[in-house]
Each structure stands twice: as C-alpha cells, then as structure tokens.
Amino acid sequence: MTQDELKRQVAQAAIEYIEDDSIIGVGTGSTVNHFIEALEAVKHKIKGAVSSSEASTEKLKAMGIEVMDLNFVGDFDVYVDGADEITQHKHMIKGGGAALTREKIVAAVARKFICIIDDSKQVDVLGEFPLPVEVIPMARSYVAREIVKLGGDPVWREGVITDNGNVILDVYNLQIIDPPTLEKTLNNIVGVVTNGIFANRGADVVLVGSQNGVQTLK
Numbered sequence: 202m203t204q205d206e207l208k209r210q211v212a213q214a215a216i217e218y219i220e221d222d223s224i225i226g227v228g229t230g231s232t233v234n235h236f237i238e239a240l241e242a243v244k245h246k247i248k249g250a251v252s253s254s255e256a257s258t259e260k261l262k263a264m265g266i267e268v269m270d271l272n273f274v275g276d277f278d279v280y281v282d283g284a285d286e287i288t289q290h291k292h293m294i295k296g297g298g299a300a301l302t303r304e305k306i307v308a309a310v311a312r313k314f315i316c317i318i319d320d321s322k323q324v325d326v327l328g329e330f331p332l333p334v335e336v337i338p339m340a341r342s343y344v345a346r347e348i349v350k351l352g353g354d355p356v357w358r359e360g361v362i363t364d365n366g367n368v369i370l371d372v373y374n375l376q377i378i379d380p381p382t383l384e385k386t387l388n389n390i391v392g393v394v395t396n397g398i399f400a401n402r403g404a405d406v407v408l409v410g411s412q413n414g415v416q417t418l419k
C-alpha cells in the first residue's frame with residue numbers, strides 16, 4: 202500500500218468512533234481529508250461538526266455537513282485529527298498544515314482525541330519534523346531571537362498566513378526531551394499564539410495505519 206492508501210485505511214477506521222446524534226471535531230490535513238470523505242456514510246446520523254480550519258470547513262460544507270460555531274456547542278465527544286510526529290507517550294508535533302492553533306482549541310474542548318496516522322509518523326523523540334510556532338506578525342523577529350536562545354533554528358514559512366491572520370516559524374534542531382515543559386516555555390514567549398507541541402493535551406487513542414492493518418494504541 203502507498204502512504205496515501207495507509208492514510209485512507211486509518212481514516213476509515215476512525216469512523217467506528219462516531220456515535221449517533223453526536224457532534225464531531227474535525228482536524229486538518231491529507232489524512233483528515235480521507236476521514237471527511239469517509240463521513241459520507243454516516244453524515245445523516247450526526248448533528249454536525251466543529252472544524253479546525255477554513256480548508257476543512259469548506260470540505261465539510263461541500264458534503265452537506267453542518268459546521269457549527271464552537272462557542273455554541275459546549276463539550277463534544279470526539280476529535281479526529283492527524284499528526285506530523287507522535288511518540289509512545291502520545292505527545293505530538295502538529296501544524297504542518299499551519300492549523301495548529303485552531304486544532305489545539307478544538308482538541309482542548311473534545312472529550313476524546315483520536316489521532317489518525319500512518320506508521321511513518323511514529324518516533325522515539327519529537328523534533329526531526331520542524332516544530333511549527335504560530336506568531337503574531339509584528340513579533341516575528343523578536344520571537345525568532347527568543348527561540349534561538351532556547352537552542353532552536355527558526356525559519357519563517359514565507360508566504361503562509363494562518364486562518365487567524367498570523368505567521369508561522371518552523372523551528373529546526375530543538376531538543377524536545379521534555380515535551381510538556383517545552384510546550385509551556387514556548388507559549389510563554391510574548392507574541393507566540395501557540396506552538397505545535399501537543400503534550401499537555403495529547404491524544405487519547407492513536408490509530409496507526411500500516412501494511413499489516415490498523416493498530417489501536419490506547
């Protein structure tokens with residue numbers, strides 16, 4: 202199977218977690234795009250979705266799925282999203298698609314975060330994938346200098362503006378030994394909106410697509 206077929210396979214497996222009359226949190230990215238397509242089979246049974254990006258919102262609406270305002274939804278059960286890297290502790294790097302802030306908000310509200318990945322995303326230690334940090338535009342240079350002091354090499358993702366009107370710094374060469382602490386440290390830099398370490402709220406269930414089928418890590 203190709204990597205894309207593995208993504209499709211794991212996205213299909215996540216459909217099992219959707220309950221009748223529920224509201225579903227929907228992430229962003231190529232794996233989630235397969236999940237959105239797979240929703241076709243159950244869309245008549247759900248109340249609607251909350252979305253983590255304009256891109257996913259557009260796809261959901263095109264399928265006739267109502268996209269709800271998180272402010273009026275309250276708690277909901279399940280959030281399904283991909284990841285760029287994930288450890289055995291279910292700590293992740295996310296934000297390859299620049300949607301990290303909305304993803305972190307929707308994940309915070311959901312009772313269960315189901316992470317859908319192909320097995321290439323599993324790592325022992327986070328950090329080979331450059332860590333995305335969403336930054337208020339006027340603070341870009343200041344935040345970059347602060348990140349250098351922490352040992353990272355930030356690179357501005359030029360041309361990319363997030364759905365929130367901000368910019369992204371991709372940070373190379375960070376030693377992510379203690380993900381929950383580094384997540385907080387980076388978020389404490391003035392001008393940072395959020396960073397792509399998802400450790401203080403990691404995944405609850407990880408579905409891993411591989412050549413041997415879908416494995417479930419709880």
Ligand SMILES: O=C(CO)[C@H](O)[C@H](O)COP(=O)(O)O
Nearest residue numbers: 230231232283296297298300
């Ligand atoms: O965090 C994300 C977007 O901001 C995605 O979940 C992450 O980049 C994985 O994407 P893909 O499923 O395309 O590999």
